[in-house]
Amino acid sequence: MSLVIDDLTVTVGDRRVVDGLSLDVPDGARVGLIGESGSGKSMTTLAVLGLLPDGARATGSIRLDGRELLGASERELAGLRGRVVGTVFQDPRTALDPVVTVGRQIAEPLRLHGRVGRRDARARAVAAAAEVGLPDPETVVDLYPHQLSGGQRQRVGIAMALINRPGLVLADEPTTALDVTTQAEVLALFQRLVDEQRTSLLFVTHDLAVLSRITDHAAVLSHGRVVERGPVEQLLHRPEHEVTRGLVEATRATTWRAS
Amino acid sequence: MRRGAFVRELLRRPQGAFGVGWLTLIVLSALISRFWTPLDPFDTDPYSAWLTPSFGHPFGTDSVGRDIFSYVFAATGTTVVVAVASGVVATVVGVGLAALGSLTARWVRESVAVLIDVLVAFPTLLIAMALAAAFGGSLTVVVVAVGVGYGVTIARVSRSEIRQVARTDYVLAARANGLGTGAVLRRHVLPNIAPVVVVQLSLSMATSVLAEAGLSFLGYGAPADTASWGRLLSDLQKFIGVHPGSVVWPGLAITLTVLALNLLGDAVRDASDPRLRSRRTGRGTPGSPSTPAPSTAPPRATAPGAAGTPTTPGVVS
Amino acid sequence: MTRFVVGRLLLFVGGLAVASVLIFATLRLLPGDVAQAIAGTTGSPEQVAALRQQLGLDRPVVVQYLDWAGGLVRLDLGESLVTGTPVIDEVLDKLAVTLPLAALSLVFGLLIGIPLGVTSALRRGRASGVVLGTGAQLLAAVPVVWAGMLLIGVFAVTLRLLPTQGFPADGWSEPGRALRSLVLPALTIGIVEGAVLLRFTRSAALGALDQDYVRTAAANGMTRSRALVKHGLPNVMLSVVSILGLQVAGLIVSAVVIEQLFTLPGLGRMLVTDVGRRDLTKVQGELMTLTTLVLFIGLVIDLVHRRLDPRLREGDR
Secondary structure (H helix, E strand, O other), rough: OOEEOOOOOOOOOOEEEEEEEEEEEEOOOEEEEEEEOOOHHHHHHHHHHHOOOOOOEEEEEEEEEOOEEEOOOOOHHHHHHHEEEEEOOOOOOOOOOOOOOOOHHHHHHHHHHHOOOHHHHHHHHHHHHHHOOOOHHHOOOOOOOOOOHHHHHHHHHHHHHHHOOOEEEEEEEOOOOOOOOOOHHHHHHHHHHHHHHOOOOEEEEEHHHHHHOEEEEEEEEOOEEEEEEEHHHHHHOOOOOOOHHHHHHHHHOOOOOOO | OOOHHHHHHHHHHHHHHHHHHHHHHHHHHHHHHOOOOOOOOOOHHHHHHOOOOOOOOOOOEEOOOOOOOHHHHHHHHHHHHHHHHHHHHHHHHHHHHHHHHHOOHHHHHHHHHHHHHHHHHOOHHHHHHHHHHOOOHHHHHHHHHHHHHHHHHHHHHHHHHHHHHOOOOHHHHHHOOOOOHHHHHHHHHHHHHHHHHHHHHHHHHHHHHHHHHHHHHHOOOOOOOOOOOOHHHHHHOOOOOOOOHHHHHHHHHHHHHHHHHHHHHHHHHHHHOOHHOOOOOOOOOOOOOOOOOOOOOOOOOOOOOOOOOOOOOOOOO | OOHHHOOOOOOOOHHHHHHHHHHHHHHHOOOOHHHHHHOOOOOOOHHHHHHHHHHHOOOHHHHHHHHHHHHHHHOOOOOOOOOEEEEEHHHHHHHHHHHHHHHHHHHHHHHHHHHHHHHHHHHHOOOHHHHHHHHHHHHOOOOOHHHHHHHHHHHHOOOOOOOOOOOOOOOHHHHHHHHHHHHHHHHHHHHHHHHHHHHHHHHHHHHHHOOOHHHHHHHOOOHHHHHHHHHHHHHHHHHHHHHHHHHHHHHHHHHHHHHHOOOOOHHHHHHEEEHHHOOHHHHHHHHHHHHHHHHHHHHHHHEEEEEEEEHHHHHHH
């Protein structure tokens, strides 16, 4: 599944949070979007999903396998979300409904998009939980989010995003809220699953080190504009723009690299 | 926060402006009515009963010919006295109880905590009725009932605030340096819990206005020789079949005053929250509700990040 | 689960105990002599002394309290000082009016408050949302007595749809008629309490709108509105349940005043009368009954809330 973002501009009130962004995610590719907080990277993800906050307007073009998403109806977009486009969000503490069991949440995309009975759904949720490395999947699916650790909850999020084998995965800083050790684990898991399922990936982060592990190409975002783009190796070792250089510096500053 | 900036923030919002404006009107009326009213509120004239509103009687007259406007005007004094007295009592009781439940020995703290949790459920009106049964109805009964009844609510709110402050590093350092409990209270705790307490103060005053109205209506609040909105409602109630319109004025006065106090509480809370201060765009969050008695203030809707943009949910990256 | 239940039950019983002590102590503070007051000016000193002994007022206060408290446990509330009839009989009789009134008021309040609260949150920026929000704030400031008078004026006097006051003398033997007498009173309480509930629900719903898990649900394949309903609403309802206890306390308090206004033969109205007659035994019994009601409903709601929220059950694992 391919994603083509063409001259995307997102305005909130009188501010342009995304300004003329163009980005290509060819089928099977792994592309990164990197920038500091406020650079507009999350807004891009939300624009693709049609989940921009109230008061935000998007112009430009976003095409999924040639199909235009901007301006599509909520119904159409809902049909694509969770089925052909899977999303992993940043904060595991708040991304899951606290009063619904983990298993039912993992199975939710299944039940929304297909005729899957309750028992079937549970079985597949257990399988998905095992796939993402959750301990004791049979028991875990009946637990509530607050009973799991942050890393475990993020695995739930990944299971939820991938359960329908989507063609495109959007990952919005999926490891940022985790501690360094868990980060490495979750990242490795992510890599493996994306490899196995051969999905296209758009990975959003502010950490160049993380990006270098999981993506091949990336665009650097600053104040809503792409200031540099290219293979991640190039960005890391031969940065041209000062923002990119700043990101590289930040990477060097962390003593423990996810290697 | 600087005083001038705070006041400006307060008045910038419509809630604050209305609250301050109306309450100023009431307080001024209370002061003026001590010395002068258009007509004597208790002057009865059976031949002038039930007159429709006119220049001489802006609100008309009641069943015994009293000028309703003068009566409502004079009653502002009662309202202000009761509100202020209740507020003071409630705050003293509340903060005192909260301090007792936070900064003392463990067994004291635990007992006070349990006591507060138990007392919080007791409705103010029932306290008032008990007092009225023992001492007869009076405004003092209203003040004590609201003061104690709402004081416990203030205690509960303040206690959690105080505990948060007590855990901060600078307080721990101060105590390690030998600063006594009293000084800690004065210098560190009180300034920090002040905004919360002020909001609760305005809510307690709103409660007292409603309580006084209700109790006076029942006959256990203001005595017959004291002008009171609640009493007037009681007097007019008997004739509601024939003159339903007359009750508008005292009821409206009560409603607007309670509203003003509630809105003022909201506005004070918003104005003292640095996150909500506007920049050029001049728009804060939509008014977060506070409730008058019997409920405590509900949780606020989440405020956005620093910028004064309209509320946006979730992530702004 | 059982640890919590036991603890909560203890709190309930403790609350009852504290209430009984406070009620008893307050009423014993009555200046002057009860026996004297009953005997009036006609009684001779011997008669007063005999009366005092007969009522058990010459015993130590603690003994009197224990006697009364013991009676409470057996549901024996003593006898009226004025008429001598058993208090419990009258209380039960009046509860047949007050309980249905409270229940009906709660229903109205929920029907008004929750849907409108959610709607006003969904229509946050638009005109209808603002109107609902301000309307609720206004209504929450209205004294319940006045609301009742206005409704009487509209529905009973002008439109003649419902009775202005009163309750059928033969009680519930004709349920339809009895219910008709309760509609307007319950609606009055329902509207005012519903306004408070509306504002709280609105606040909770606004919070839910911003929650990340609603966005996750949409990302899973729901439309935004469906995600709000399926995931936001249950969490909102959970918050609402947590303040329901306070709401009910407010309901019961409003009922006291409303029964007076609509001359309903309920517990509240009897309380008001008995306070005036200084019938201390009855007042004690009535206050105790009302307080027990409030505390009991608070207990039930706490237990239900705990059952519904998986996060609160965590301590049991």
